[in-house]
Amino acid sequence: MKVVLIDEAPGLGIAGDVREVKDGYARNFLFPKGLAVLATPQELARADSRKKAEIERRTKLNLEMESVGERLAEERLLIAVRVGPGGRLYGSVTTTEIAEAVNEAMGVEIDRRAVQLAQPIRELGHHQTPIRLAPDVIPSVTITVYQEGTDPPPLVEETPEEEQEGAETAEATAAEATAEAVDAPEATAEEAEAVETEEEAAEVAEEEAETAAPDEPEAEAPQEDEEESKE
Template identity: 40%
Template sequence: MEVILLERVEKLGQMGEIVTVKDGFARNFLLPQKKALRATETNKAAFEADRARLEAENLERRKDAEAVASKMAGLKVIMIRAAGESGQLYGSVSSRDIADAVTEAGVAISRAQVVLDRAIKTLGLHDVVIRLHPEVSETVVVNIARSADEAETQFNTGSAVTASDADVEVVEEEVVEELFEDEAPEEAVEEVAAAADETEEEVEA
């Protein structure tokens, strides 16, 4: 089907271009969302007669979107979620969840503006694109963690904190405590030094 684009459509074309698309894509997406018109002679003439107004309105919307994008630049949001030892979430984070988090952070957006192929199901830092206008997008960092402390660690390290990481630290502490259970660390060091001196004396003898 041939259609006239009423706005820029990624990987398809700019406003005013006449492009050929699959019928299903046109009927299910472009036409109902008013992103395009069927490229009939009547619609072509109507578009050309109204082109100046449409372009002016698009320019105004783009300016508004750019203003919002400037406020969103560098934005990072934290989302606290329950997760298993491997970092797998008990549930998932959807585009609606992200839209709510960004809005709570001070920039009002809708679920439809969040570009997310699939729900997020793991802990960590996730770059998510927010499309504010067909020609204006901004990326926000979504930090999904089990607690505020873990979120801060993830910001600092750039990687997810899993339960296994915490377990390793606990085990290391327990091993150290077991080794020095009956003596202070200083005493243990003195014993090692004394043993080394004895060995050295034996060698010299």
């Protein structure tokens, strides 16, 4: 079935686009949601003007929300929740709550459908969530979910100085390890040579000692015969 989009359809197109879709998709989704109409001759004739108007609208909205998107990307939204045993949330943080937090923090009005949350947040901590302020303005905002009655946890980020210091320490450690690996074979060879020299010196000293020592006289046999004759 051929249809003309009259609003943006995710993954399909924007207003004024002409698309060929399955009958069931058109009747069960596009038509009931007000996203498309049947591509009659009258609608096809209006398609170009409809698309031109849509492009102008999107361009204007992008310009209006660009600065808001830049500020929102640097913002941290705080949402306090009730927590049960084991740190589990009572319920979850939904797109409606996030949209309200954005509206309050930025002074704008966005619909909950602009919050591109894959699934409700059910854990404490920091979460990155895209917010579609305009067709081409989709900043990622940090959402901190924390327990009611407590202080929000800080965002832990390394400063440029800490990152530089960590990099220098890692380089120094690697250099030391490399130097030890290079010097190790030389040290082993020197130790082996020293041991060999000591053994040779010991052998020479032993030979000299044997040469210098006088020969011991042979022990005389006992004169048993003489004693017997005297008796």
